[in-house]
Amino acid sequence: MKKNWPILVVDDEDVMCESMAAWLREDGYRVDTAPNGLKALELTKATDYVICFIDLKMPGMDGIETMMEIRRIRPEASVIIITAYATVDTAIQAMKEGAQEYIVKPCNPQEISMLVSRIMKFRKLQSENAILRKKLSRQYRHHDIITKNSRMQEILALTQDIASLRSTVLIRGESGTGKELVARAIHFSGSRAEKPFIAVSCAALTETLLESELFGYEKGAFTGAAAQAKGKFELADGGTIFLDEIGDISGKLQADLLRVLQERRFYRVGGNEEVEVDVRIIAATNKNLAEEVQQGRFREDLYYRLNVIEICLPPLRERREDIPLLAEHFVQRICSELGKDVGSISGPALNLLIAYDWPGNVRELENVIERAIVTCRNGMLDDQDFAWLQKQATHSQNWEVPDVPLDELERRAIIAALERKHGNVKEASSALGIDRSTLYDKLKRYAIVH
């Protein structure tokens, strides 16, 4: 852990730098030294030092000036001014300018040891606090998984069962079905909940950007890489990384990712030192990865590594019973965020929402509700607030029922579902809202060859 909290020692006397660095290294810290202020600034730009020990009297840029510049670059860094001569004036000036401590050399080893340990503990608390704050806000979003649909409830139960495992999870579902919410539910229900949850949208970045985003880079790895940067895998160490739109990554990144999955190690871009991480990977896609594998667009070995536990999220049109619940929930949440006073949704408006097919799924429903609330002039959302949806919903409602027996209707529905799902019985049964064995029975009954 200590290696992740680097320390800088700045002194024009070589023996002071060397001895202090050696003493701190024995304690397990990574320590850099600088013989003057300019070198210290150069190092500070490249590394996020937790503590900077700076000698007060140095030729050229003195200790106070160096401290001020360092704090400008790294406001979070704790600066400890060291001097051989204690005067009240310099001590006051140093503290005024932002020094955390002021020590007169030589000082007792216990004093410095306690000082360093106190600052490190404070920094650790700060970082934990940041993680907890994020966690709290994300837990709020976790409650957005609102459902009375039996398939969704099975999925939520599964997320609890697999939460504390390390196995990779592949979440499939159309855009807007809540893949990231499910990933967060898995993370925050398990033993990694106290550690970071890092989400990366693989489709949003180019191959090279995504590579440096995922694995980090060393200073000078490419133009503009002015300082070393940790990648998402390192940031997620101990926690979970959520790789959204995994089906969109390039062949090279597929190979790199496979290596991380197999060995839990990787190199930063431009680096030659292996970085080891303990990260749980949850991937998501709206593509049929098995088909991508067949087409040669996705590595088979990576697919099997990712697909250890598979979760398929149903689209909103296949869980219409959840639409009123979700709509009411979004009304309450968005009204509270926007400071609007909209009590509820009228019956006709609700019918309109239920009838609509929601190609953008829950996310689209959320956006539609927000848009309606923003433009709503009454205390209730009615069908006029969703007028622009009405046309499509009416089209859906006016679907002409063919004049055929009910069995024939069912047979046609099954054939249509199988065609839509490219013959995949599991997916077709999900789409039809029945289990696989029931579908097989019906296939036999209607003599449907698939």
Add this chain to the structure above:
Amino acid sequence: MNALYVVAIGSVPEPALQWAEEAAAEWFPLPLKRLSALAIPEAAYDTKRRQYQSIEIMKMMAQSAPRDAVRVLGITDADLAIPVLSFLFGQAQLNGPIALVSLCRLHQEFYGLPADLQLLRERTVKEVLHELGHTFGLTHCSQRECAMSLATHIQGVDAKSDRYCARCGLQLVDRVASL
């Protein structure tokens, strides 16, 4: 095979060198050799503080190290310090070949108490294991009783044991074996 050298820096009582050698032999399966005593370099003496800068002594040790030395352990009676710290019980190069232990503040007499040879032996062994541990990459251990725990006062030295904890011991075995 490369050897672990023990060397007196300045005048050091023979028993102290033997304690150091016994401790090293018990934990480090390396050929053990004694180097002729080295004089403390004048540059190491800080006239104002009346102490010796450990870095200067370690530099001199590195220059005097025989070719087959895989580690050099210096034992001195000099009171060691570095500019920012008022004293040191010892110092070592992390993952490097040089380790230095000062007996000065391990003596009961330093604290105005009657001499205690057994206590001095125990303290010497603990500090020898501690500094040699650093040369094999071990950093300070949070286990109070481990020889690698940080002692910033003599009570801290007495509180730890003359052995490594299981975790540090395993790391040490691994690193010595990889030499």
